[in-house]
Amino acid sequence: MADRGRTSLKERVSGLGDHVRNSQVWTSIFRPGSALRADSGDSPRNRAYVVMNNVLYHLHPVKVKRRGIKVSYTLCLGGLSFFLFILLTVTGIFLMFYYRPTSPQAYFDMQALATDVAFGQLVRNMHRWGAHVMVLTVFLHMTRVFYHGAYKPPREFNWVVGIILLLLTLLLSFTGYLLPWDQLALWAVTVGSNMGGYVPVFGRQVSFALVGGVQITADTLLRFYVLHVLFLPFIIVIFMAVHFWRVRKDGGISGPL
Amino acid sequence: MADLPEHLLKRAAEARAKAEGVPVEQVLAEMKGEAPAAAAPAAAAPAAAASQGAGRDLDADSAKFGVPRPLLERAMLARARRDGTPVPQLVGAGAPAAAAAPAASAAPAAAPKAASAGPPPGVRTQRLLTVVKANAIQGTTREPQDKVNVWPHLLAIEFVALISMLAFLTLLSALVDAPLLEFANFNQQPNPSKAPWYFLGLQEMLAYFDPMLAGVLIPGFGLAALAFIPYVDRNPSVRPSDRKLAISLYTVFFVGASILTIFGSFFRGPGFNFTFPWRDGIFFDDLLTILE
Ligand code: HEM
Numbered sequence: 001m002a003d004r005g006r007t008s009l010k011e012r013v014s015g016l017g018d019h020v021r022n023s024q025v026w027t028s029i030f031r032p033g034s035a036l037r038a039d040s041g042d043s044p045r046n047r048a049y050v051v052m053n054n055v056l057y058h059l060h061p062v063k064v065k066r067r068g069i070k071v072s073y074t075l076c077l078g079g080l081s082f083f084l085f086i087l088l089t090v091t092g093i094f095l096m097f098y099y100r101p102t103s104p105q106a107y108f109d110m111q112a113l114a115t116d117v118a119f120g121q122l123v124r125n126m127h128r129w130g131a132h133v134m135v136l137t138v139f140l141h142m143t144r145v146f147y148h149g150a151y152k153p154p155r156e157f158n159w160v161v162g163i164i165l166l167l168l169t170l171l172l173s174f175t176g177y178l179l180p181w182d183q184l185a186l187w188a189v190t191v192g193s194n195m196g197g198y199v200p201v202f203g204r205q206v207s208f209a210l211v212g213g214v215q216i217t218a219d220t221l222l223r224f225y226v227l228h229v230l231f232l233p234f235i236i237v238i239f240m241a242v243h244f245w246r247v248r249k250d251g252g253i254s255g256p257l
Numbered sequence: 258m259a260d261l262p263e264h265l266l267k268r269a270a271e272a273r274a275k276a277e278g279v280p281v282e283q284v285l286a287e288m289k290g291e292a293p294a295a296a297a298p299a300a301a302a303p304a305a306a307a308s309q310g311a312g313r314d315l316d317a318d319s320a321k322f323g324v325p326r327p328l329l330e331r332a333m334l335a336r337a338r339r340d341g342t343p344v345p346q347l348v349g350a351g352a353p354a355a356a357a358a359p360a361a362s363a364a365p366a367a368a369p370k371a372a373s374a375g376p377p378p379g380v381r382t383q384r385l386l387t388v389v390k391a392n393a394i395q396g397t398t399r400e401p402q403d404k405v406n407v408w409p410h411l412l413a414i415e416f417v418a419l420i421s422m423l424a425f426l427t428l429l430s431a432l433v434d435a436p437l438l439e440f441a442n443f444n445q446q447p448n449p450s451k452a453p454w455y456f457l458g459l460q461e462m463l464a465y466f467d468p469m470l471a472g473v474l475i476p477g478f479g480l481a482a483l484a485f486i487p488y489v490d491r492n493p494s495v496r497p498s499d500r501k502l503a504i505s506l507y508t509v510f511f512v513g514a515s516i517l518t519i520f521g522s523f524f525r526g527p528g529f530n531f532t533f534p535w536r537d538g539i540f541f542d543d544l545l546t547i548l549e
Binding site: 044047048050051057060061062063064065066067068069071076079080083084087103104107110111114121122124125126127128129130132133135139142143146147148149150151152153155156157159160163167170173174177180181182183184185186187188190191192194195196198199200215216254255 | 402403404405406407408409410411412414415418419422423426427429430431433434435436437438439440441442443445446447450451452453454455456459460463468469472473474480483484486487488490493494495497500503504507511542543545
């Protein structure tokens with residue numbers, strides 16, 4: 001360096017950049033393939049590394065069949081269902097900071113979201129509309145899978161996992177429905193859980209377990225809250241993991257018609 | 258000659274023909290043991306004659322084929338035992354008396370200790386263990402496929418889909434608030450009371466059937482039936498023209514469920530009685546704020 005004479009500021013800054021990007025700390029954080037590395041660049045090898053060396057992208061194989069990425073084949077519906085689930089998790093965590101599952105606080109907290117919390121109403125809206133859209137995309141995803149016959153061997157079991165995901169999605173949406181603790185929530189859930197009472201033989205018991213009593217009370221609110229924010233997400237994440245894993249193990253996206 | 262694959266034999270024959278300056282066909286025939294050894298050039302003649310004729314000069318063969326003498330001897334004995342033929346007479350230097358012994362019983366004794374003194378200088382000590390046939394050990398049945406890198410091709414598409422969905426939801430949420438009615442009141446049931454929209458198909462069925470049938474048995478068995486589809490539909494084809502029944506049945510389910518849901522959402526008013534949305538208004542609180 002010394003014999004190069006005077007270095008301009010620009011040279012010095014870029015030299016510093018290179019120095020940082022070649023440092024042990026930097027290269028230990030950003031694995032090969034990361035765009036933030038000094039040796040990043042477009043090559044078949046780096047394209048493979050982008051996927052292999054990233055925990056998120058690692059859901060994917062390095063390469064997929066060309067027809068598997070046709071938007072007109074999957075319509076992105078499975079992927080969008082997953083994205084909506086992530087979005088609902090993020091917005092849901094935000095909402096949890098401002099919500100108490102007790103009566104009457106739950107309702108007042110909903111009002112406070114609209115008035116006192118920065119972006120509170122926007123996030124609540126996104127959580128609610130997103131939930132509706134997710135039910136739609138999951139249902140449409142199932143429909144596209146059916147019309148492609150993509151449940152046929154070796155994918156039979158992944159279809160069954162999918163049905164479980166559909167059920168869990170509906171349950172998540174239904175348990176969330178009660179949480180605003182307004183007239184809409186109370187009576188929609190009343191109508192829904194009354195159906196549980198018609199289960200042959202065990203109707204009374206099923207209904208009792210569902211709402212945590214002979215009728216909906218503040219106890220039901222707590223029960224639905226725990227199911228909604230902890231139990232069901234926990235279960236659905238496990239089944240999603242199996243679902244995605246099976247998509248890969250069953251040979252990627254199914255073939256053309 | 259061990260039964261080598263044809264193409265290896267041919268390659269060896271070509272190499273030797275080139276080295277010795279004789280036609281390939283001749284070498285090939287010789288290797289297969291079809292042509293008389295006399296056809297070989299003079300230098301090779303004695304050894305060839307020895308390996309074919311009554312006596313065998315192992316030292317000469319060893320020098321000629323580059324195979325250590327003990328191995329040649331073992332092979333010779335093994336072959337004799339396998340074929341049940343007498344062990345050839347050994348000729349030339351180092352032919353022991355044991356060479357005359359009967360094949361089977363004499364085999365172990367026939368391997369002289371002296372022979373294990375190591376290979377003579379200039380003799381290679383590798384030997385052919387096995388010949389792997391040209392086709393792979395593991396049969397690959399998969400056809401070569403047209404594949405693309407996930408990055409950038411798939412990830413770019415996913416990114417666009419994700420951003421579009423995010424933009425759509427953000428815009429919708431900025432424009433329309435989620436509904437929030439009055440505080441929950443156990444003593445005042447709204448009329449009509451509707452389930453969340455995805456259950457309105459079921460609620461609609463409650464209007465026609467016994468609650469146990471519409472509320473429990475139909476959804477329960479419906480879900481189970483959906484789950485069993487792959488095990489009931491044994492037709493392996495995925496071509497729509499081969500799946501007319503399956504496609505019709507699912508379409509009936511899909512359209513039926515949609516109609517029931519739309520009916521329950523928009524065509525049911527107070528008392529869950531039939532209404533026309535354009536005449537009596539819409540009683541559907543899920544979309545309350547959107548419809549306003
Ligand atoms: C939370 C709900 C669900 C999520 C997040 C999800 C996600 C996905 C994703 C990302 C794929 C990759 C292909 C694509 O995007 O279409 C996929 C494939 C698949 N899904 Fe789902 N899915 C869900 C529910 C379902 C349901 C309800 C079913 C059917 C009952 C189902 C059955 C399948 C099958 C059979 C495949 C393989 C399709 C093929 O190879 O073409 N999934 N899923």
